[in-house]
Amino acid sequence: MKLLVVGAGLFGATVARERALKGDEVDVIEKRDHIAGNIYTEEIEGIQVHRYGAHIFHTSNQKTWDYINQFATFNRYTNEVIANYKGEIYNLPFNMNTFNKMWGVVTPEQAKHKINEQRSKMTGKTPQNLEEQAISLVGTDIYKKLIKDYTAKQWGRDPKELPSFIIRRLPVRLTYNNNYFNDLYQGIPVGGYTQIVEKMLNSPRIRVQLNTDFLSNRDMYLEQYDRIVYTGMVDQFFDYELGTLEYRSLHFETEILNVDNFQGNAVINYTDSETPFTRIIEHKHFEFGKGNKNKTVITREYPAKWEKGDEPYYPVNNSENNHLFTQYRELAMKRVPQVAFGGRLGLYRYYNMDQVITAALQFLNGDFFKVEENN
Numbered sequence: 001m002k003l004l005v006v007g008a009g010l011f012g013a014t015v016a017r018e019r020a021l022k023g024d025e026v027d028v029i030e031k032r033d034h035i036a037g038n039i040y041t042e043e044i045e046g047i048q049v050h051r052y053g054a055h056i057f058h059t060s061n062q063k064t065w066d067y068i069n070q071f072a073t074f075n076r077y078t079n080e081v082i083a084n085y086k087g088e089i090y091n092l093p094f095n096m097n098t099f100n101k102m103w104g105v106v107t108p109e110q111a112k113h114k115i116n117e118q119r120s121k122m123t124g125k126t127p128q129n130l131e132e133q134a135i136s137l138v139g140t141d142i143y144k145k146l147i148k149d150y151t152a153k154q155w156g157r158d159p160k161e162l163p164s165f166i167i168r169r170l171p172v173r174l175t176y177n178n179n180y181f182n183d184l185y186q187g188i189p190v191g192g193y194t195q196i197v198e199k200m201l202n203s204p205r206i207r208v209q210l211n212t213d214f215l216s217n218r219d220m221y222l223e224q225y226d227r228i229v230y231t232g233m234v235d236q237f238f239d240y241e242l243g244t245l246e247y248r249s250l251h252f253e254t255e256i257l258n259v260d261n262f263q264g265n266a267v268i269n270y271t272d273s274e275t276p277f278t279r280i281i282e283h284k285h286f287e288f289g290k291g292n293k294n295k296t297v298i299t300r301e302y303p304a305k306w307e308k309g310d311e312p313y314y315p316v317n318n319s320e321n322n323h324l325f326t327q328y329r330e331l332a333m334k335r336v337p338q339v340a341f342g343g344r345l346g347l348y349r350y351y352n353m354d355q356v357i358t359a360a361l362q363f364l365n366g367d368f369f370k371v372e373e374n375n
């Protein structure tokens with residue numbers, strides 16, 4: 001079978017590798033000048049720099065963890081994020097250290113009491129949006145200092161207009177545990193993420209072409225390939241004919257500094273409204289200070305409005321957009337049944353890396369390729 005994979009990110013690479021192992025000849029095209037999509041890392045001053053924002057691998061799915069471990073050894077990095085609110089420092093995610101700093105409470109019982117006091121207006125109500133969900137989880141003080149402005153900066157809209165699931169990504173704990181994630185497994189791949197994708201694509205049956213945009217030659221590709229797996233934006237594939245899905249973009253500003261240690265932590269979030277960026281990443285701390293002792297590399301992450309032509313980093317999964325996505329899905333099934341849409345953009349989902357791998361493996365077990373095999 002002639003298979004084309006559009007996009008050399010994690011979804012595309014997983015599909016390409018697994019189909020090549022089954023004997024398919026796979027062409028992978030990628031419009032950027034490098035593989036690995038948004039998990040791309042590159043070495044600068046002996047440090048693996050995450051070009052598209054901090055990427056920490058975490059999962060509770062044993063199969064997915066075993067899968068990714070074929071391609072890398074993971075270090076024991078645990079993400080412990082610091083929040084800086086106008087110079088006040090708090091631990092994230094919301095835990096006893098946060099509550100102690102905010103209110104002086106010491107025991108879980110005292111913290112619970114304080115949260116209950118502050119969430120009383122939510123008693124018996126189901127949270128309808130991110131603001132209500134946040135207040136219902138951690139009360140008004142934490143909402144005001146650590147969530148409201150950060151969220152408004154990140155998404156470019158009031159938290160009242162955002163779905164509540166976004167804030168449920170963060171754990172709330174009545175323990176002194178600063179781990180940003182609840183998952184069983186977590187770490188950073190030694191040597192970075194790019195080499196993982198390199199290994200996945202390293203097969204005599206896979207040909208990768210960079211700087212190649214599917215949409216510049218759509219008809220030719222549709223004609224030439226039996227099956228296409230498309231990991232770009234589904235609305236762009238159809239020239240936005242049903243309307244435009246919303247995305248959120250980012251702008252990254254990376255700097256090499258002549259100091260050993262700039263901020264003392266890998267990730268510091270700036271949760272006030274005046275600071276224009278949301279976070280600063282200091283990459284060497286993902287690898288416990290590895291690299292040049294007199295230099296460090298930092299990246300400021302600025303949220304940005306997405307417009308056609310910008311990088312679409314985040315889908316905005318409110319009900320209108322999700323509904324429009326469903327319509328695109330139906331259109332795709334009718335008009336181009338030989339094309340499967342996958343990954344964060346093709347499926348329009350706020351997927352983490354492990355979810356992308358899990359989704360790709362599930363997709364590979366589905367019917368899309370079986371039709372061809374049965375013929």
Ligand code: FAD
Nearest residue numbers: 007009010011031037038053055056214232343344352353
């Ligand atoms: P992508 O990596 O976006 O790959 C799609 C590829 O398709 C891109 O390379 C693109 O250039 C290419 N493409 C698109 N259209 C075309 C076209 N027409 N022709 C040719 N090529 C095309 N996940 C975690 O698990 N942990 C984290 O800590 C984490 N942090 C994140 C931080 C940020 C700032 C962001 C934005 C995401 C983060 N993620 C994290 C999520 C992670 O990046 C994604 O889950 C994963 O990269 C998605 O892989 P993908 O293959 O679906 O998409």
Ligand code: UDP
Nearest residue numbers: 083146147148150151154166167169269271
């Ligand atoms: N969030 C917040 N304050 C923080 C960190 C996160 O209010 O200091 C909220 C914000 O709405 C964000 C969401 O929690 O979009 C999820 O955070 P996460 O760190 O998972 O975001 P991502 O890494 O995907 O950008």
